[in-house]
Amino acid sequence: MKRTLKRGAGLSAVVGLLCALCGCWDNRDIDHRSLPVVMGVALHDDLYEVVLQIPETSQKGIDIRIISQTGKTINQAVDKISERMETSVDLLHLKLILVETEYAREGLTDSISSFMRARDISPKTIIAICDEKLDPFFDYVASSMTPKGTTLYDCFEKNAGWNPQMSLTRIWEVYRSIHSYTRDVAIPIIKSGRSGTIDYLGSALIKNGKMVDRISPEETLLFNSFNGQSAQGKIEVMDHASVLILRSSVRHRSKFAHGTPHLDVRITLKVSIVETKGSVTSKLVKKEVEEILAKRFDGMLHKVQTQESDILGLGQYFRKDIPRAQLRNWRTEYLPKLKVDFKINTIIQNDGNTKLT
Amino acid sequence: MDKSWQVTLIYFITHLGLIFFMYPGDIIASTEDGHWIPIVLGFAVHLGAIAVYMKGLVRLGNRDIVSMYLGMGKGVSLLFLLPITVYFLLICVVSVRCLSEIMTVVFLSSTPLWAIMFLFLFISSYIAFKGIRSIFRTGLLIGCINVPVILFFFSASFQNVDWRYVYPLIGKSSFLTNPSYLESFFVFAGGFLFLGFTQPYVAYRKRHIVFGALALLPFFVFSVYIPILTFGQATASTFNFPFVVALDTISITWIMFDRITLFLLLSLISFMMLYLSIVLWSAMRVVNQSFPSLKPAYILLAIPLFVFIVCLYIPDWKDITEFYWWGTYLRFYILVAVPLSTCFFAGRIRKRKVGL
Structure with a gap:
């Protein structure tokens, strides 16, 4: 008798727990x-x-x-x-x-x-x-x-x-x-x-x-590829041709000497040619892509340094060189002094379906 | 019967449950750079304590530590069993209150606290009531279901990591006296005591526990480092539960659920329930063996009731952290005294036997 009573109590407790299953309180339905x-x-x-x-x-x-x-x-x-x-x-x-x-x-x-x-x-x-x-x-x-x-x-x-x-x-x-x-x-x-x-x-x-x-949007593209967000698919318009960026990879090397941070940036772009105007050689396309991007990067860097807003996360590369107490002043003290050596290497992976003259 | 894997699994998952909530916040608050130093130091203390404890338990053979202390006379048992019991009660209060607060902060914002606490305590004491063997069986089941979930989300949490936030690697040693650091020992001192209580029921090989502890090391390290690598120290230190927020930033498009935090939290909470039931059961064993006239069932009713009432009297988060802080001295006493005394007394018992 006692056993059955105990069992009954246990069973009802377990069944009672079912009420807790919905887990909601003052629940509002989705409609x-x-x-x-x-x-x-x-x-x-x-x-x-x-x-x-x-x-x-x-x-x-x-x-x-x-x-x-x-x-x-x-x-x-x-x-x-x-x-x-x-x-x-x-x-x-x-x-x-x-x-x-x-x-x-x-x-x-x-x-x-x-x-x-x-x-x-x-x-x-x-x-x-x-x-x-x-x-x-x-x-x-x-x-x-x-x-x-x-x-x-x-x-x-x-x-x-x-x-x-x-x-x-x-x-x-x-x-x-x-x-x-x-x-x-x-x-x-x-x-x-x-x-x-x-x-x-x-x-x-x-x-x-x-x-x-x-x-500008073009600078944002560069910002994205700098931060490792793939810039794939973007068509780069120039005087002579437009290219499709297939892949971009970035390498950074940082150096910190006498209180001045230096950063080497190498961006490798793999592009494919989409549209050309007149006769264009691949050498010319390569040169133009590199020039345009370098100019854009300089412009963006200038804004970053004068406004002291580190959107590129440049300070990240110097975390191991600057002690934490001084890192606090990164934006005001070091960022304006930062020297960046920016190089772009373009590889024309293919010319699309037709040959480039 | 040899249950080494079960015991190791329980040890592993109860610690997983403990790690992800308070520990990252405590470590991040304790120092500004070089977080791996406090983590590794705490872990080394834990490993040392476990090694000594295991050595003592091997010497002890088939008895649990309660009967060992009781066999050493009234003074000794008062000196050790009273702090252990108080500590168990403290653990129960703090973890029930913390967990229910976390639940309300993270997802059950309109459910009253008492309902959550009641549910926690009810389920845990029910499992504890069924005895240590069913705790282990439940642990195996929960472990099989939830450990893969946790591993998956744990590996997904590396999504927004920027490894350069690791620097600077070397920090100051001032964390040693920081109250937050001392509080972080909660994870190291809370979960290992039960290993000394299971002996008469479940036999296990002691070396496995050390392997289990080593498997925990990556979780200790990355529970702290994932928020730091995602946000940076300056930002991570503004959060109450840095790991939970870091997990919130993960977006996996092919998972149909928007917030994966919920899954990880629920798995961890099931581990915490298991942990609670083990603590309740251990506390019951101490009281029951000290006062054999009391029935285990009544003890298991009285302890959760007491915990529930105390929890109701803690009004806010500040008081919880104060409660947490009160336990610090007791925690270090337990962490140092219990393993050493077990090793020492077990050796004496063995010698006496050999002498006879």
Whole structure:
């Protein structure tokens, strides 16, 4: 009898545990949630303006709903939106955060830190800068882009609409730039275009979470290949020909003498010729590619050094030479003094289907 | 029956459960550069303690350490068994409270704390109630399911690593007195005691444990170095759980789940439950052998209840870290005194037997 009682008690405990299986508390079903894909943030007179782009399924397919609200904090604005909607807003699946240029210039430190602190926004969320007011931009997106679940985000998705001239930066990288001594990031800048496209204007140089300057798309391509992001597929336009970069590899050698850092950079590009104008020799193409890239790199390096924003992560190569106490001043003390010896080696792997004359 | 592999596996997975939460944060807070030095130093202490402990246990033969201490007289048993019991209770409180806090921070934001703590304690005490053999069997099952998951995500976490953040390699020795460093010994002192409790039930070859410990070394090193290599020291030191955040930055497009952190955390939490049940069971053994009149079942009800009530009275994260800090002296006492005394007393018992 006692045994059966014991067994019964054990069994009911086990069955009771089944209730815990769902593991949720105050659970909201998916049809009562709104999951924004894109969030726009701007700051005007100490008030945050938050714009959410929420895909909603309808009978015709997918509609894009744009809702905007202001608040003292980003969270307050989101809560206000949530109050006014019949569903609750959940930032769990946010894919892209758009920031207005003025706000980026003032510094993103506060909002990036709170994005990192709050668990609902993933640190992997991509960040971009919008070079116009948010309201007209989102109006444009809603009216002229094809409504899809991931409209706008697809421009930055690596296996969708991303191009090698675009920088691809995530929240955690910006957060790292705020705190790290030797590492900054570049954030892509976009603007509404014509007939349903988005114009890409280049990238913003970020220093400690603040936008200080901008670089062109071509320079961003170089930035990407410098950082080991493959620049594959990009067509390089010159006076005489355009080439397809098949592969790029970078080698660095650092030297630190008498308080001056030196860096040797060798980029090896493997290209294939796509288009030519007139008669061109492979020697000429090679020379032109090397010249153009060297010029671009110098321009970018000049911006990096004058703005003291280490987007190329040049300080990383000197971590073993400079003690930590001085590394803190890398951006101000050493980066402007840095001497870079930049060499490009181009290999024309093939000429495509036709022979080069 | 020889259960060496089971015991080693349990030893391995309970330590895995301990490593990834608090340890990286503690080490990163303790020093600014050359993190491998504190890691290797702590590991060496752990390995030394285990080697001495194992030597003592081999000499002890088929008995557990509780009966050994009790056989040495009242003074000795008070000197060792009381701290061990208090330490077990402390471990229970700290790990239950920490884990439930981590759970609420990381994914169950709307579930009340008491429900999570209750579930933890309930499951762990249920496993403990079933005895050490079923703990081992459960461990084998959980290990087979979750160790591959952990290995996969552990190797995936190297995705955003920038190896140049390793420098500078040599740091100052000031970490030795840093409170965070002393706290980090939680992982080294928490999990090995149970090896002395299993003897009468499960026999195992002691050398295997040392191999198990060596297999843990890469996890100790990279649990700290992955956040550092991903973010750099200056950024990593701003996080409460650096490894969890570092894991959040991983994107693997072909996995249909956006956040892989969840999987790793759930595996680790299942290990922690197992760890809790072992600690509860060990605490029960100490109390039961010291006071044979008490029934094991009642002890196993009383201890979790006590832990639960204490956990409810800890209001915030600051108090948890304070609690954590109180245990430091006790931790070092356990880490040093228990292995040495086991080795010493076991030797004396053996000599006495030979003398007879």
